[in-house]
Each structure stands twice: as structure tokens, then as C-alpha cells.
Amino acid sequence: MAWNDHLDPTSPAYRIASDAGPRIRVLAGPGTGKSFAIKRRITRLLEEGTDPTRVLAVTFTRMSAADLLRDIRSLEAPGAQQVLARTLHAECFRILGKNAVLQITGRTPRALSPFEIEPLLADLRLASPGSDKRALRRLIRDYESAWARLQHEQPGAPRDVAAQVFEAALLAWMRFHRAILIGELVPLAYQYLRDNPAAPERAIYDHLLVDEYQDLNRAEQEVATLLAAPSSLIVVGDDDQSIYTFKNAHRTGIIEFPASHPGTHDHTMAECQRCPGLVVSLANSLISRNQLRSAPPRSLQPLPANGRGVVEVLQFDAHAAEIEHLATRVQRFVAEDRVPPGQIIVLCQARRYVRDLYDRLRGAGVPIEFCYQEGQLDDEHATERMAMLALAGSNADRVCLRYLVGLGSTDWRASQWAKVRDLCNAENLSPWEVLEAMADRIRAKTGCTHLVTAFVAIRNELQRLTALRGQDLVNAWLPDAEACAELREIANRFVANSPECDASALADAIRDEVEEPEIPDSVQHVRIMSLHKSKGLSANVVIISGCVEGLIPRTPDTDDSEDQQRDAIEESRRVFFVGLTRVKAAPAEGRPGHLILSSSLQVPKAIALQSGVAGRRGWRTVTTIASRFLRELGHDCPASINP
Numbered sequence: 001m002a003w004n005d006h007l008d009p010t011s012p013a014y015r016i017a018s019d020a021g022p023r024i025r026v027l028a029g030p031g032t033g034k035s036f037a038i039k040r041r042i043t044r045l046l047e048e049g050t051d052p053t054r055v056l057a058v059t060f061t062r063m064s065a066a067d068l069l070r071d072i073r074s075l076e077a078p079g080a081q082q083v084l085a086r087t088l089h090a091e092c093f094r095i096l097g098k099n100a101v102l103q104i105t106g107r108t109p110r111a112l113s114p115f116e117i118e119p120l121l122a123d124l125r126l127a128s129p130g131s132d133k134r135a136l137r138r139l140i141r142d143y144e145s146a147w148a149r150l151q152h153e154q155p156g157a158p159r160d161v162a163a164q165v166f167e168a169a170l171l172a173w174m175r176f177h178r179a180i181l182i183g184e185l186v187p188l189a190y191q192y193l194r195d196n197p198a199a200p201e202r203a204i205y206d207h208l209l210v211d212e213y214q215d216l217n218r219a220e221q222e223v224a225t226l227l228a229a230p231s232s233l234i235v236v237g238d239d240d241q242s243i244y245t246f247k248n249a250h251r252t253g254i255i256e257f258p259a260s261h262p263g264t265h266d267h268t269m270a271e272c273q274r275c276p277g278l279v280v281s282l283a284n285s286l287i288s289r290n291q292l293r294s295a296p297p298r299s300l301q302p303l304p305a306n307g308r309g310v311v312e313v314l315q316f317d318a319h320a321a322e323i324e325h326l327a328t329r330v331q332r333f334v335a336e337d338r339v340p341p342g343q344i345i346v347l348c349q350a351r352r353y354v355r356d357l358y359d360r361l362r363g364a365g366v367p368i369e370f371c372y373q374e375g376q377l378d379d380e381h382a383t384e385r386m387a388m389l390a391l392a393g394s395n396a397d398r399v400c401l402r403y404l405v406g407l408g409s410t411d412w413r414a415s416q417w418a419k420v421r422d423l424c425n426a427e428n429l430s431p432w433e434v435l436e437a438m439a440d441r442i443r444a445k446t447g448c449t450h451l452v453t454a455f456v457a458i459r460n461e462l463q464r465l466t467a468l469r470g471q472d473l474v475n476a477w478l479p480d481a482e483a484c485a486e487l488r489e490i491a492n493r494f495v496a497n498s499p500e501c502d503a504s505a506l507a508d509a510i511r512d513e514v515e516e517p518e519i520p521d522s523v524q525h526v527r528i529m530s531l532h533k534s535k536g537l538s539a540n541v542v543i544i545s546g547c548v549e550g551l552i553p554r555t556p557d558t559d560d561s562e563d564q565q566r567d568a569i570e571e572s573r574r575v576f577f578v579g580l581t582r583v584k585a586a587p588a589e590g591r592p593g594h595l596i597l598s599s600s601l602q603v604p605k606a607i608a609l610q611s612g613v614a615g616r617r618g619w620r621t622v623t624t625i626a627s628r629f630l631r632e633l634g635h636d637c638p639a640s641i642n643p
Contacts, residue, residue: 013040190219327361603621
């Protein structure tokens with residue numbers, strides 16, 4: 001099939017696919033067919049003889065990259081199997097690795113897992129008295145975006161003295177622990193590409209396509225521009241779906257793209273081919289409340305063939321009643337309405353708020369996935385077990401050793417660890433060598449008693465684990481059959497295929513599956529996830545649970561300025577907009593597109609505190625109020641009911 005077969009020449013997809021301009025911007029609302037247009041454009045390029053290995057599609061998430069790659073490889077165009085699609089972080093890692101930039105600059109490509117950030121923050125606090133974890137996390141994000149946010153969005157070295165001091169302390173920690181932040185890949189690649197205009201990577205692609213451009217930070221957008229300097233560049237996105245300001249996403253980048261890239265050809269996609277008409281109406285009413293939008297403001301246009309759809313707004317007396325009702329409804333959708341489990345998504349901004357729903361459905365035998373990041377490592381026991389296994393694989397893993405010897409202490413024994421670091425640097429020794437010498441009384445343990453006690457316990461367990469293989473290793477590593485069930489399940493699957501594996505191989509396999517899970521060609525499970533993670537997905541049934549103040553929207557920081565608080569509310573509104581527009585109508589299959597918005601008046605205090613729910617605190621519960629966004633859904637929104 002040719003790229004323009006059965007394609008209306010007046011349609012946005014035709015215009016986007018056929019445009020030969022050097023710079024193209026596509027403003028594409030949710031469900032408007034951007035993937036279809038992208039595929040047609042790539043098909044045209046391949047049919048015209050473009051080398052497929054010189055076509056790169058860049059996405060914001062690994063899941064999006066996998067989805068796009070699957071779509072491209074399904075094309076019948078010549079060379080479709082060779083077109084490249086990857087995340088920008090993966091492309092930066094490839095660039096840095098190929099040119100030995102990390103090795104030359106003394107960096108080690110051992111990425112920190114989210115749970116391993118805690119001892120880093122403790123050590124940085126020791127070096128910066130008076131700083132808190134929230135401020136340090138903010139500084140880390142600013143560093144990962146090459147300090148652009150603090151420098152009028154121009155990436156580069158930090159100009160502020162305090163930022164320079166922080167960066168020096170952070171890099172010293174990373175070099176000593178032989179680790180790297182995933183977010184560092186982009187600023188490192190940016191510096192390399194900017195400072196080396198003759199670098200071959202700046203001319204390796206003829207066509208670069210960047211999806212979800214509004215979610216990239218300024219440094220990431222600059223990397224894309226440098227990679228596409230002599231090439232065709234097309235950026236696709238929607239400022240109404242910009243939901244990653246907390247990661248320094250530069251949403252104005254797509255709004256100002258024509259001004260920063262002269263000669264840009266502009267395209268707009270507004271007909272929502274996914275959602276039923278009622279959901280389109282609610283989404284338009286909601287997002288129209290935002291002031292910071294591209295001009296002129298756009299509205300989604302409904303596709304009449306999708307029908308009206310079904311929307312329910314529910315409020316329950318108690319959180320337990322909400323969970324029970326939603327569990328019953330999901331089972332009914334699957335059993336009575338014959339909705340495939342993969343066509344049901346439950347969204348919530350706090351994993352703890354819906355954890356009981358996951359347990360309830362799993363216990364009922366419903367195929368279900370809890371898709372919050374690293375769900376297998378969401379408790380301290382699981383993270384301790386994971387670090388212990390990795391250290392059993394290699395006692396040279398300084399990050400895992402640092403995590404384990406500090407675990408159990410509110411300050412992660414930061415001052416004692418600082419003494420160990422000083423000794424290592426002074427005598428060119430590893431932390432393991434220093435602690436082992438202290439434990440064996442070869443060296444005085446002055447000021448490090450608690451650290452050495454923790455080390456001795458760790459070493460004793462490692463001596464047992466390193467001698468074991470396969471299932472014996474798994475059983476010794478996870479002696480409690482009930483604890484860490486998800487980790488055990490992954491380990492058992494790997495051991496079934498590698499019965500003689502050692503700790504190193506097992507740790508690598510588990511880490512790969514936890515951090516980079518396989519993405520199946522088709523989804524067979526009900527999925528529970530955050531609204532952020534649902535970006536790019538769709539389902540016939542979408543349930544948004546926890547529609548209460550404090551969750552959606554999050555409570556703004558009272559220390560922020562009025563403008564910052566307004567921006568935070570507008571971003572939360574965009575997040576809710578994304579959640580609403582995940583609903584997919586399939587009237588031909590008897591599924592009209594069903595949206596359920598639910599909340600609870602009373603939430604158990606423990607769940608409320610862990611989730612960030614706002615409200616009046618009582619002895620055992622927190623009394624909430626429904627999200628203000630429900631009032632902004634317009635006159636077409638059904639009235640809220642208490643089932």
C-alpha cells in the first residue's frame with residue numbers, strides 16, 4: 001500500500017505526511033490520529049528511497065518508543081524494520097558510550113535506582129547543612145536539565161555559586177560511588193554535541209521526529225535541535241498535555257517553536273477519533289479553564305460516529321466502600337459486559353489509595369497489573385533484599401554497600417560514611433576494604449562503630465549467598481515465602497531457565513525486569529497506574545479513583561508565589577485532562593466508552609497521610625471534599641451520586 005492510498009488530500013494526516021519542509025510543528029490533541037500521520041510520513045520517506053537507518057523517532061518514554069517501533073515495523077514499506085525509535089535518554093547513552101565520553105570524564109554507567117537516592121540525599125545534606133530533601137531533589141532535577149530553569153531556560157554550566165557548590169558535591173558523590181543518574185545522560189550529551197560541532201552524531205540522521213515535545217526539558221529540546229542541525233526535524237505535541245513540569249518540562253518550547261526555528265511549517269490535529277462525544281465535551285470544558293495555552297486556544301472536535309459514551313460521577317461515604325464498589329464494577333465489566341481486561345484502566349495519583357483495590361481484584365482472580373514505577377520495590381524490605389542480592393553479585397557495588405550500611409538510621413549514618421570516604425580517598429582503597437579492615441580490627445573503627453556493626457551483619461549473610469546457585473540461592477535470599485512475592489516470582493522464572501545462575505546473574509535479571517519490563521504486543525490485564533503513566537494509552541473503560549482535593553489537584557506549596565501556585569493548579573488540570581481523554585469508544589464492538597470518576601468522603605488517616613489527601617483530620621479518618629475539577633466539567637457532566 002502506497003503512503004497516500006485511501007488518504008484524503010485535505011486531511012491533516014495527508015498534509016503532515018507530504019510536507020517536505022525542513023522544520024515542522026504538529027499540534028495534536030489527544031486521540032486525533034498523530035500516530036497514523038507519523039506512520040504515513042515514514043512510509044512516504046521509505047518509498048522515496050530514504051535510508052531507513054538515517055530515520056530516528058524520539059519519544060519521551062520507553063513504552064512510547066516500543067509502541068512506535070511496533071507501529072513502524074508493521075508497515076509494508078521497504079526498510080521499515082530498520083527505522084530507529086528510542087527514547088532521548090537511550091540515544092544520549094548511545095552517543096556517550098560510542099565516544100567513550102563517560103570513561104574520558106571519569107564516569108561509570110551504573111544507574112541509580114529510585115530507592116538508592118535516599119543515602120545520596122543524606123550525604124548531600126551533611127555537606128550542605130540546613131538543606132532539606134525536597135530542596136535537594138529540586139536541585140538534582142535542575143542539574144539534570146543543565147540548570148536551564150535557573151538560567152532563563154538556556155542550558156549550560158550553573159552560574160549561581162550555590163548551584164556550583166551543589167554540582168561539585170553531587171559529582172564527587174557519583175564519581176566515588178561509581179554511579180550515574182539517568183537524568184545526567186542528557187546534559188552530558190548536550191555538552192558533548194554543543195562543544196564538538198564536528199561530531200559525526202550531528203550529521204548521522206536525515207530525518208528526526210520528536211514525539212511529546214512539550215514534555216522535554218530545555219536541554220533535551222536542545223539535544224534534538226543539535227542532532228537535527230542538517231536534517232529534517234518534525235516535532236509533535238500538545239501543550240494542553242504537558243504534565244511534567246516537576247521534571248522541568250519546557251512546555252513553552254512547543255508554543256515558541258516557530259519563533260525559535262524560522263521557516264517552520266505548522267499543522268494542527270483537532271478531531272478526536274478516540275473519545276465518545278460526552279468525554280470530548282467534558283475535556284474541552286475542563287481545559288478551557290487554563291490561561292497558559294497556545295494561541296489561539298484549541299478545542300477537540302468530536303467524531304459523530306463514536307457516539308455519546310457513558311460517564312458516571314460517584315462519591316462514597318467511606319474509602320472502603322469506594323474500593324469495594326470499583327472492584328465489583330471491574331469484575332462485572334469483565335464477566336457480564338465482556339470487556340477484555342486489557343481494555344480497563346484504573347487511574348489514581350497515589351498508589352496507596354488504590355493498593356487495596358489491586359489486592360481485592362487479584363484475590364478475585366482478575367488478571368491485573370499494578371503499574372506504578374518499580375511496584376516490586378515499593379517497601380523497604382524489598383529494597384533491602386534487592387541491594388543484598390546485588391552486593392552478593394559484586395562487593396564492588398559501592399551504591400548497594402552504601403545503601404545497606406546506612407539502612408535503619410534516620411540520617412543513613414552519613415557522618416560515619418563520610419569518614420570512610422575520606423580514608424578511601426586518602427589511601428586509594430575501596431569502601432569494602434576499609435570496612436573489612438575495621439571489622440577485622442586491622443584498622444581502628446573510631447567514629448564508625450555502628451557502620452561497622454552493620455557491615456559485619458551484611459558480610460555474614462553475603463558469605464552464605466555467594467556460595468549458592470539457582471533455587472537454593474533464591475530460597476536463602478528470600479527465606480520468607482510470603483514476603484516480596486513479586487520479586488520471588490521474577491526470580492523463580494529466571495531460575496527455571498538458568499538453574500545454575502549465581503547472585504550476579506540473578507540480580508541483573510531481576511533489575512532488568514523491574515526497571516525495564518517487557519512490553520507485550522497485546523495487553524491482557526486490567527492496569528492500575530497513575531494519570532501521568534497513562535499518557536499514550538487508551539481503553540474502553542477508564543476509572544479515575546481518588547478524585548479529591550490533595551490528589552487531583554495536588555495541594556500547592558504555600559511557600560510558592562501566587563504565579564507558581566497557579567501554574568501548579570493548571571498542570572494538575574492538564575493531568576486530569578490527560579486522564580479523561582484515555583477513554584476509547586468502540587461502538588461497533590458494543591463498547592461505547594465508559595468513564596467513572598470516583599471519590600470518598602472519609603479516608604482512613606494512614607491512607608490519607610501516605611497519599612497526600614487534603615481534608616479535616618479526625619481520630620481515625622480524614623474528611624475530604626471532591627476535586628474542584630469535577631465542577632469544571634461543564635453542564636454536560638452528570639450529577640454526582642452516592643451509590
